[in-house]
Amino acid sequence: MSWRSFPKIELHLHHEGAAPPAFIRGLAQEKSVNLAGVFAEDGSYAFRDFAHFLQVYEAATSVLKTPDDYARLTLAVLEQSAEQGVIYCESFLSPDFCGGRDLGAWREYLAAIREAAARAEAQMGITLRGIVTCIRHFGPDKARETALCAAETAGDWIVGFGMGGDETRGKQGDFAWAFDCAREAGLKLTTHAGEFGGPASVAQALDDLRVDRIGHGVRAIEDPALVDRLAATGTVLEVCPLSNIALGLYPQMRAHPVERLRAAGVRVTINTDDPPFFHTSMTREFDALERAFDWDEGVFDQLVHNALDAAFCDDATRGKLAKRLAGDADSA
Numbered sequence: 595m596s597w598r599s600f601p602k603i604e605l606h607l608h609h610e611g612a613a614p615p616a617f618i619r620g621l622a623q624e625k626s627v628n629l630a631g632v633f634a635e636d637g638s639y640a641f642r643d644f645a646h647f648l649q650v651y652e653a654a655t656s657v658l659k660t661p662d663d664y665a666r667l668t669l670a671v672l673e674q675s676a677e678q679g680v681i682y683c684e685s686f687l688s689p690d691f692c693g694g695r696d697l698g699a700w701r702e703y704l705a706a707i708r709e710a711a712a713r714a715e716a717q718m719g720i721t722l723r724g725i726v727t728c729i730r731h732f733g734p735d736k737a738r739e740t741a742l743c744a745a746e747t748a749g750d751w752i753v754g755f756g757m758g759g760d761e762t763r764g765k766q767g768d769f770a771w772a773f774d775c776a777r778e779a780g781l782k783l784t785t786h787a788g789e790f791g792g793p794a795s796v797a798q799a800l801d802d803l804r805v806d807r808i809g810h811g812v813r814a815i816e817d818p819a820l821v822d823r824l825a826a827t828g829t830v831l832e833v834c835p836l837s838n839i840a841l842g843l844y845p846q847m848r849a850h851p852v853e854r855l856r857a858a859g860v861r862v863t864i865n866t867d868d869p870p871f872f873h874t875s876m877t878r879e880f881d882a883l884e885r886a887f888d889w890d891e892g893v894f895d896q897l898v899h900n901a902l903d904a905a906f907c908d909d910a911t912r913g914k915l916a917k918r919l920a921g922d923a924d925s926a
């Protein structure tokens with residue numbers, strides 16, 4: 595069977611990384627931007643490895659130049675997610691790309707994104723919330739500026755602060771000021787760890803940044819004591835299985851640690867990361883997990899509820915989503 599119509603919640607999605615390639619190509623044509631090297635012959639995004647992925651990502655993102663471009667992107671992304679049965683998602687938004695970390699510009703981008711999200715919610719029944727994200731390879735000074743943008747716009751829509759980018763550069767603790775600033779503004783926290791960094795990077799994220807969730811975190815499996823810690827503390831992992839396979843962490847789904855983490859009592863959630871880059875969607879993730887691990891509806895239901903519980907939204911929104919998961923059509 596296909597899990598397409600099963601209601602889903604996604605917590606780890608990079609806004610630009612979800613851009614359909616045709617959308618980026620169309621904008622590049624409109625603006626006469628040369629995107630040589632970004633696309634393969636079949637029209638999909640082309641990259642060799644993680645470092646090259648980040649370069650191609652930033653090249654593709656360079657065509658998104660105005661708040662209106664982000665409004666159009668938001669509609670395209672939410673339409674794509676709604677088609678996969680997603681009823682709620684949190685996406686990573688970067689003031690670095692939206693106005694170069696200038697607060698006034700960031701507010702304009704954010705207003706355009708929120709307006710588009712409200713339209714998508716009315717038309718397609720999908721709810722979006724934003725996680726402001728600093729970019730690790732841009733360094734701690736830029737992360738501070740990004741955190742200040744996050745703190746100034748924290749509220750019922752910008753609900754979290756996170757960090758993406760090249761996990762092999764610097765240490766989590768180098769970004770403590772930015773995460774402290776965001777926490778003081780009331781934001782929930784997540785950071786990429788345990789993807790290209792080993793298990794120590796997961797422990798550092800917990801100890802040095804005091805995050806609420808971990809982006810990926812799958813390499814915790816290499817340290818049994820850390821797996822016990824994650825289970826005991828109820829730390830939620832935003833696992834992105836097909837992204838990990840596309841980037842070569844694991845050769846195939848059966849070798850992916852998500853099932854061992856789940857069996858050890860770690861609260862895992864399922865996510866797509868950058869779906870067109872990794873040729874995935876929430877439905878494809880679910881279908882591939884069912885094939886590899888023979889998971890039944892009870893397992894998928896538990897994973898979606900893990901995501902509901904770990905969502906950074908307010909409790910009123912969580913309550914409405916809970917009703918939709920329970921099949922109460924009136925709450926849509």
Ligand code: HPA
Binds near residue numbers: 759
């Ligand atoms: N990982 C880390 N950083 C990123 C990603 C990702 O998948 N996408 C965009 N920035």
Ligand code: ZN
Binds near residue numbers: 606608
């Ligand atoms: Zn990611």
